[in-house]
Amino acid sequence: MTRVLLVLLLIAAGCSDGDPEGLRLDDPWARPSPSVATTAAFFVTIENSSDVGETLVRATTDACRVTELHMSSMTDGVMRMQQMADGIEIPALTTVVLQPGGLHIMCIDKIADFAPDEELTVDLEFRDGTGSSHTESMNAVVEDR
Secondary structure, eight states, X not given: OHHHHHHHHHHHHHTOOSOTTSEEEEEEEEOOOOTTOOEEEEXXXXXXXXXXXXXXXXXXXXXXXXXXXXXXXXXXXXXXXXXXXXOEEEOTTEEEEEOTTSEEEEEEEEOSOOOTTOEEEEEEEEEETTSOEXXXXXXEEEOOO
């Protein structure tokens, strides 16, 4: 009986549709951007359900010639943006939200229109504490929020 239960548990685990790295990308989106604008930004909620920390080290997309990981913050009444050269940490068992006014993926020299309801693919490269890296893709919907 114990052997049968073990086999059933192994089969159930093999059928799981969970992400093997423990990361989940929720609600990816981008703001509409006027056609004359050269920049835009992507936002997403990243959930790390594993017991290993990850770092978002790079984002790439055909929608922009250059992408950078940024942090916006208010200093002395002035909004400032800083490139996160070492990436964005996603600690174990936490959720990190990339959102306006905070962490985000900056699109520089945009190619896509960033028109409402447009869907743009962004590839995110993550590195874990062992130095192993993997890429996750997200489809960001352009919408006014």
